[in-house]
Amino acid sequence: xxxxxxxxxxxxxxxxxxxxxxxxxxxxxxxxxxxxxxxxxxxxxxxxxxxxxxxxxxxxxxxxxxxxxxxxxxxxxxxxxxxxxxxxxxxxxxxxxxxxxxxxxxxxxxxxxxxxxxxxxxxxxxxxxxxxxxxxxxxxx
Amino acid sequence: xxxxxxxxxxxxxxxxxxxxxxxxxxxxxxxxxxxxxxxxxxxxxxxxxxxxxxxxxxxxxxxxxxxxxxxxxxxxxxxxxxxxxxxxxxxxxxxxxxxxxxxxxxxxxxxxxxxxxxxxxxxxxxxxxxxxxxxxxxxxxxxxxxxxxxxxxxxxxxxxxxxxxxxxxxxxxxxxxxxxxxxxxxxxxxxxxxxxxxxxxxxxxxxxxxxxxxxxxxxxxxxxxxxxxxxxxxxxxxxxxxxxxxxxxxxxxxxxxxxxxxxxxxxxxxxxxxxxxxxxxxxxxxxxxxxxxxxxxxxxxxxxxxxxxxxxxxxxxxxxxxxxxxxxxxxxxxxxxxxxxxxxxxxxxxxxxxxxxxxxxxxxxxxxxxxxxxxxxxxxxxxxxx
Numbered sequence: 001x002x003x004x005x006x007x008x009x010x011x012x013x014x015x016x017x018x019x020x021x022x023x024x025x026x027x028x029x030x031x032x033x034x035x036x037x038x039x040x041x042x043x044x045x046x047x048x049x050x051x052x053x054x055x056x057x058x059x060x061x062x063x064x065x066x067x068x069x070x071x072x073x074x075x076x077x078x079x080x081x082x083x084x085x086x087x088x089x090x091x092x093x094x095x096x097x098x099x100x101x102x103x104x105x106x107x108x109x110x111x112x113x114x115x116x117x118x119x120x121x122x123x124x125x126x127x128x129x130x131x132x133x134x135x136x137x138x139x140x141x
Numbered sequence: 142x143x144x145x146x147x148x149x150x151x152x153x154x155x156x157x158x159x160x161x162x163x164x165x166x167x168x169x170x171x172x173x174x175x176x177x178x179x180x181x182x183x184x185x186x187x188x189x190x191x192x193x194x195x196x197x198x199x200x201x202x203x204x205x206x207x208x209x210x211x212x213x214x215x216x217x218x219x220x221x222x223x224x225x226x227x228x229x230x231x232x233x234x235x236x237x238x239x240x241x242x243x244x245x246x247x248x249x250x251x252x253x254x255x256x257x258x259x260x261x262x263x264x265x266x267x268x269x270x271x272x273x274x275x276x277x278x279x280x281x282x283x284x285x286x287x288x289x290x291x292x293x294x295x296x297x298x299x300x301x302x303x304x305x306x307x308x309x310x311x312x313x314x315x316x317x318x319x320x321x322x323x324x325x326x327x328x329x330x331x332x333x334x335x336x337x338x339x340x341x342x343x344x345x346x347x348x349x350x351x352x353x354x355x356x357x358x359x360x361x362x363x364x365x366x367x368x369x370x371x372x373x374x375x376x377x378x379x380x381x382x383x384x385x386x387x388x389x390x391x392x393x394x395x396x397x398x399x400x401x402x403x404x405x406x407x408x409x410x411x412x413x414x415x416x417x418x419x420x421x422x423x424x425x426x427x428x429x430x431x432x433x434x435x436x437x438x439x440x441x442x443x444x445x446x447x448x449x450x451x452x453x454x455x456x457x458x459x460x461x462x463x464x465x466x467x468x469x470x471x472x473x474x475x476x477x478x479x480x481x482x483x484x485x486x487x488x489x490x491x492x493x494x495x496x497x498x499x500x501x502x503x504x505x506x507x508x509x510x511x512x513x514x515x516x517x518x519x520x521x522x523x524x525x526x527x
């Protein structure tokens with residue numbers, strides 16, 4: 001039996017660039033951040049250089065609590081792409097953070113039939129490569 | 142300036158193929174152009190506008206297709222917003238013709254999605270390097286999965302059922318049974334849909350559109366010129382387009398582009414909902430139809446489940462849609478916006494034989510491109526035969 005840890009990570013990885021690197025580096029430290037505009041106080045996810053409300057470049061990084069609720073979800077039973085076809089079924093969801101922003105993510109440590117919309121969840125950090133950590137969610141404990 | 146009745150669909154052609162391993166994408170497109178020009182009674186020498194985009198086409202594929210047919214158009218449009226693109230192309234062609242940029246515009250699409258074995262709905266893997274993809278692709282977002290999340294939320298908020306969604310698929314199959322070129326023509330039942338395997342919960346295999354080869358083309362020209370041609374003009378009354386996306390993490394996911402594009406098309410056409418005799422609604426999935434009908438305002442939000450029930454959407458029902466059998470049963474070569482316009486035009490010309498909607502004078506077309514649950518476009522047209 002091959003050790004699964006030896007297998008190359010086959011799922012798509014994000015393209016890191018100077019705009020998004022602080023966010024991904026925070027995830028690597030197991031910290032989840034959202035952005036807030038220093039001029040108009042609008043919050044946003046995913047991270048970007050400008051506020052979409054007032055186009056200000058003055059951005060504050062706010063540490064998210066890492067808790068939220070399931071806004072919607074689906075259990076996927078068919079995906080032919082490498083990395084996913086070996087992990088069927090998997091659960092994809094929008095989680096609405098307590099801070100009020102929705103993130104697309106995976107729900108882990110639960111079976112599809114246990115998931116309910118509105119269910120409280122908490123972040124778990126999955127270190128998928130030395131550079132990339134993904135924020136996934138599990139039922140809140 | 143109103144566009145209403147200034148331009149018309151003067152020719153349409155749906156390529157009958159559903160599986161064409163012997164043809165290239167450009168050949169299917171060119172044969173479709175020939176068919177639409179024949180239908181209008183025009184020749185290739187009359188064409189001075191070209192609109193197309195495609196899944197297997199390069200980024201500047203429209204120039205390649207102009208090369209293939211040796212066209213030198215005065216107007217080109219390669220708007221690429223997914224399956225709705227060809228509905229948007231029609232709207233743009235109407236505006237271009239009304240503004241004098243061209244006189245006879247071809248809108249064309251072709252694809253060998255089936256024979257090239259595209260995994261369109263379930264092949265979710267890497268996205269582009271565009272910023273939004275970095276936060277979706279790592280989690281295995283597929284097209285069907287993104288639509289499934291809309292269905293799940295709709296069921297949660299409004300008690301919509303899988304049976305109600307299934308009736309949409311059953312109705313499309315009934316229509317396909319009356320369309321000799323439809324890919325799947327054997328009737329199905331609600332029980333068949335529910336018994337088909339789950340692809341991405343709560344959507345079953347038969348809640349999903351098929352994959353076929355195919356193509357089609359339209360000839361758009363001025364209303365005045367259309368009146369001098371072979372077929373009865375199908376006038377373009379109103380158009381609208383819109384997009385929806387993650388909205389910086391704050392989107393209401395049951396609000397889709399159709400709410401905005403539909404409102405624009407109705408306002409611009411001066412037509413009311415009660416005037417619509419039939420509609421062609423992009424049916425990538427059953428939930429796409431339900432959500433689109435709500436967002437276009439044919440029923441209130443949350444009432445879509447009841448609205449699509451009881452045979453209302455049948456060709457002989459109170460609100461007929463997708464009389465060709467739709468993407469769920471007739472054809473879906475990767476994108477199918479072009480077929481929405483073709484079937485609406487045929488209905489308005491009274492050419493639909495056993496599936497003809499009685500007394501059909503005004504039709505609505507709505508294309509969706511992309512995925513309702515992530516990012517998508519919507520394009521709406523209101524068409525009339527008078």
